Amino acid sequence: MTALLTLPAAGEFEMADINYVAIAPMIVVFAAAVLGVLVEAFAPRRLRYPIQVGLAVLALVIAFAALVLPDADSVTGTTVAGTLAVDGPSRFLSGVLLALGLVGLLVMAERFGGEGPDAFTPMGAATPGSAIESAAARAGLATTEVFPLALFSLGGMMMFTSANDLLSMFVALEVLSLPLYILTGLARRRRLLSQEAALKYFLLGAFSSAFFLFGAGLIYGYAGSIRIPAIGEAAAASSGDLEPLLLPGVAMLLVGLLFKVGAVPFHSWTPDVYQGAPSPVTGFMAACTKIAAFGALLRLVYVGLESTRWEWRPGVVVIAALTMIVGAVLSVTQTDIKRLLAYSSVAHAGFILVGLLAFDITAVGGVMFYLVAYGASTIAAFALVNMVRENGAEATHLSQWAGLGRRHPWVAAAMTLLLLAFAGIPLTSGFTAKVAAFMPAVAHGGLSGVLLVVIGVLASAVTAFVYVKVIVLMYFTAPSGDVGLAQPALLSVVAIAVGVVLTVLLGVVPGPLLDLAAQSSTFVR
């Protein structure tokens, strides 16, 4: 153990092997983000919006092509000196991130016929429509930074799902988080709420990052490596000497990641941030962050911590149970649709954890399918929230949604479908997703798996009451106030349509995607 303090001898420099084809999608997204910053700097103000939207969409399409076109065998493996793993799960989830990211960007680009993306402020201190705001806009402080920011975040998310060592994972975590903190604070209306949410998200995010780093340090001490597969090998061959480092290390790493997925008791930020952030950002965040964080969590626990799972799994089982119960029960008393969806996302994190804890290859596919299903529905749901307005501001209080079914039947119908999917009603994606995530837990999770499924079924029954409350409100209550739809909203409608179609399609013919997810569930080590 004396090696601990001796510096490595200065050796020959070895160039890292880089499979550029394998990491091309990430490079494209990051490059587009950098270009986007330049566009912000040099393009004339009026041209920025079309250029940024075009650039972002183009980048995502090219990245998707770069992901899909190469032969799977030629890209699978670790690359960049083993820091990134390109394999089934990371490619599947990257593809999902790109696709849902594109939908999320469309919602962010929504301008409702006005100037610039409607949900974002050019200047945090300016009230919407005020003289200061228009002055800020004239000064070139356009609202188009959201596009490069979102691209940076998306690139970080893709990297998060493929990070094969704890440091890259940390870097990816920060790259995906920092832009989100900023995006959270950019709301044009209810700015104080938004800025407060951003600060909270940042502080708590930093707090959780510290846990992650601390855990990474302890694990490095235990395994002598930060490579995730090496951690797994070290644990399997462990003599037990450094055992005291392992559990705290694992626990803190998990805390860092469980914070991102919003598991109880690390969920407290979720409702505040979901409520405060501009709705398009909330949708993007709820869908994509969850996908990325669960991708990283899957890799960490299935590759790195699998051999030690008997020591830490019971703790996470309790966390999963708590997450489902607290998420479901607290959603009952919410009066704000965004907070309601936030608590529902907490409950969903619990449902996904149930699948994850099954520790079987079928569970990987199930969890990834769940992520797609939930992500598609949730982006559309927040896009809908973004459209429902009263006096220009988002009408997020539930009482404002009363009677929506009579005034705007299509919007209410779409929302109803999405809520039914969240509740896991058959023939929606929510049902097949729950089947895909819960069945491995029943089959391979042992007694605790069955117990978690029982809790999951009870919790989803509780959330169903909540969703039905909203549905009843929309259809059976007389409309009040002056709630209407922001229009024209072509981009939002496209995004909502994609979400709704996916929700139905994945419920009725989930076969192809489930197949793909099942085929993509092998990790490289």
Next chain:
Amino acid sequence: MHNQLMVSLVGEGGAAAASAASGLTAWGWLLVALPLAGAALLLLGGRATNSFGPLLATGLSWASFALGAAILVAMLGQDPAERAAHLDLYEWIPAGGFELSAGMLIDPLSISFVLLVTFVGSLIHVYSLGYMEHDPDKRRFFAYLNLFVAAMLLLVLADSYLLLFVGWEGVGLASYLLIGFWNHKPAYATAANKAFVVNRVGDIGMALAIALIFATFGAVDFATVNAGVPDASTAALTAIGLLLLLGACGKSAQFPLQSWLGDAMAGPTPVSALIHAATMVTAGVYLIVRSHAIFDASPDARLVVAIVGAITLVYGAVVGCAKDDIKKALAASTMSQIGYMMLAAGLGPVGYAFAIFHLITHGFFKAGMFLGAGSVMHGMNDQVDMRRFGALSGAMKITWITFGLGWLAILGVPPFAGFWSKDKIIEAAFIGEGWQPWVFGLTALLGAGVTAFYMSRLFLMTFHGKARWTDDVHPHESPATMTVPMIILAVGSAALGLVMVLLDFPAWLEPVLGHHEHEHPVLPIPVIMGATLVVVAIGLALAWFRYVKESVPTTAPKGSLLTRAAREDLYQDQINSGFFQWPGILLTRSLNYADKAGVDGALSGLAAGIGGSSSALRKVQNGFARSYALTMLAGVVVFLGALWVIN
């Protein structure tokens, strides 16, 4: 000993493997697809389909019936052992360890249901053409009706518990949509909501049963489950059986989840006839019978089914005696009759076939009576209070006669339909050893008497006695679109039982349910039959004395304690809220408080207690980043501590 024998017999009979569908049966998917296409077209087509939509929906429903009938004819031409056909549709969930193809199981049991659902369903489509003629949302109504038919057919044709669950939720959805169809009335919305909530409790049972079935058998399709039953542990089978029963109780309005059915009468009357009398509410009985292999292997679970059925049949009958709302009285009667079916299903192999037999005859006569009630309401300005009816036999002759035939059928007067099916259930209830035949048999017998009383009360208060009409009503007979379905159903109420007995319906179901030897009840059959007829006669006579000989007050008298309790559904709502709602509310409140107040709350709450000031508590609000961080830290500490303790 006796049960074991049954198990082995059923094991052989029930395991008759289904062959791949061929010929006409291969088109079985159209049974579901036709009404589903109708629903989609009407819902998505918008106003463009206003003119022809209702007719199209009706036509598609009839087409589905015609196909079902054709399949039945094809099936009759086959050897009984080869009648079950399996139709693979597509790979529904092909995920790694859990493979499930969506498929249909077309066998004598499911085809019987298909014919019931499509025939009664189509008649009610026709009836609705008249009943809903002036409703501005007629198109939406027919779309929902078609949706319901499709979902119900999916439920009965599914070849696995999971696909059955899809249909199960589908009929639920259609039912809520239709209960709340007139959503401008808040009370109706509440009723739809209540139906949803109560059904959720049942659905939890279904979902857990499916999970447990998967854990026990490694698959959820009927074939694998039936084949795996002999190797499964009794404890697991009992648990599955009880969970399935919970699901069945929710859908079929059985004790203790029956409270929603009365409120569900808020929906349009054709809906009550189709969904809440003839088809959907009997899905629970179908589920139990379809799962007969599980219940045969778990006598405990089966006994609970019988007990639940017995309790509900008495409960429904008692409630039915006190209701003045014609639809709610009929709903209570439905509950009670399904109790009979549940009881029969809980008796095991001696009762399965009779449960389905009674289910089908009940589907006809109860649907007929609901349509009759709708016709009465149509002629009486949508009034439902029987105390304002009376002497309608002259004004509405067809309704009177058709309703009367249904009434005779439910009373079990020979040779009408109910006699053949209900009497068999009462006989079967007297079969067995020990205390069970006496308790179940006498309960069923008593129930028949009470049924005779309250159904006669309903019939006599509505059609006979003195007219107690409000001033503004002018009773008139309904149009032909409404009366023709009523006549057809009345013919069924009268003759179907005899026809089915002559065709030996129980033998028709044998390939599915297995063969069982004839057993003898603890009392001679003629004695049981005689006793049944006597109690029915007594019930009828009592009703005649009270509601025809004596005058009926137009406002309800205060009544005895039991009457008042029965009017309030025996306080089921209050009990439910006591048992289920309040603990839930308390849990929510306390968790919510913990979340809001968090650690800050605990600390400053302490300070407030010490300082004698409550203002500190009020200042505590959600939203402090520091308290969130503290929660996280506490979580980490507890997490670490727990891991440390475990290891």
Next chain:
Amino acid sequence: MNPYIPLGILLALGFGFALLSVGTSLVVGPARANVAKAQAYECGIQPTPQAPEGGRFPVKYYLTAMLFVIFDIEALFLYPFAVAFDQLGLFTLMAVVLFLLNSFFVADAYVWRRGGFEWD
């Protein structure tokens, strides 16, 4: 020898030095108070808020601070590159150029165009 002993010694030395320097200045330093000394050291900012309940800090100081961080990080990454420059070859040179282009040129260009370099 236990590998943690040198670490322990270093820790002790660190604490010792801190205590010693603070302690020495307390003992030997002159103690003549004036207003400027009592103020917190903040380069250029009036530390006392204008309003009693807390006024606003001009945001430009933070801009400067953030610019400093950008340069700082660049220096941090350049250092290991400079140390091993002779071994690294063309690939790494290109990588560093790309890195500088991104973090230096792009970031600064953005700040410049947004007026981040203008004091007022």
